[in-house]
Amino acid sequence: MDKQEELVRTAFQLFYSRGIHAVGVNLVLAESGIAKKTLYHHFPSKEHLIGATIQYRDRNYRAWLASRLEQVSAGKAAILELFNALDDWFHDRVPEIDHFNGCFFINACAEFGDRDNAIHQACAGHKADVTALIRQHVDELSLSEELTNELTNLIVLLKEGAISMAHVRGNRNAAMEAKDILENILRDRVGDV
Amino acid sequence: MDKQEELVRTAFQLFYSRGIHAVGVNLVLAESGIAKKTLYHHFPSKEHLIGATIQYRDRNYRAWLASRLEQVSAGKAAILELFNALDDWFHDRVPEIDHFNGCFFINACAEFGDRDNAIHQACAGHKADVTALIRQHVDELSLSEELTNELTNLIVLLKEGAISMAHVRGNRNAAMEAKDILENILRDRVGDV
DNA sequence: TCTCCAGTAGACAGATTGGTCTACTCAGGG
């Protein structure tokens, strides 16, 4: 019904699975069955359509992740649940965030490397927001500010590293490996919180 | 002189800075001043040229990294030196591996997401080789096989995470942050090796 | 000396790109 939303959803799926520059607007139109005039009625250019797909993914992905972290008790369980969620994503057990093909935002930055680019900045914003979400859960551990920062940083690095390894090397178990490592570190450094 | 090598070098620089699909062969030719016939004399298609740039980067990057790790005494120092090397890369202090624009192999996989694709597989191979290089240096610590595996895994995840954060968020200090984290972990878990 | 090969410039082909435009339909509200 809502053609604008339909365009964004179709465009996202194509961009995510094949790359942004590799997908032309004609393909998006053919796939969605929507007229070209309608696309350019809603979006002044392909670049704006790309921007809308970034926002769309940002909304969906963060909503999914936040809900996953809320389903368990706060603190350590929530932090470890992050990696369970990643594991489900890597194994394509989460249909609502599409077949795993790496991180859409990292992929977009690969194609729009210039940091001044609006798309690149939107991706940076997404990563900052996800980091803030993670920090919220680390805060529950009531550690010193310094330790909270360090632990947040560690979790983010492990998460990004796992996504990269899962995508490039096809190591679907990267999330569980990262989780095991994190559990060992938490046991030694933070105690059984 | 060697036109084939010149083509690969020019193509790599353009692909790395602007993305692969965003750069046409005509631009590579204009930039290098080489005739189109010569390109198609050496490479049957653009895809083969891309493959050559992957090999070129793999060679240069691994040679650079290996030499950096050999410049310090083996063991813990070499492991930490990895992050000093990354820091230099992020801050554009290593002209021979070009202006930092993320990891070329991760970027390439963003554009060639299909795991069956030859380019994707070459990138996976590169990551496997870099992991093997890191494991060699972890071996010097003479830990148990289990701990060696876990530590190698941790270092790789921190490294990949740092590259991702340095690129997407523009956090040039990601390598030093990862190094600090690793040092703390090493102190607690492995002792002052 | 002759032949071969890597190289040149650049026209050309056919497909595809992002984007514009005309002419039309149809539903809802003033």
Place this chain on the structure above:
DNA sequence: CCCTGAGTAGACCAATCTGTCTACTGGAGA
């Protein structure tokens, strides 16, 4: 009843894409 806005199909535009081709040059080895 008529106007507006969202929608349709698809022709069209200039530019660009990968890849082919002709006609030519110049140097090195047999």
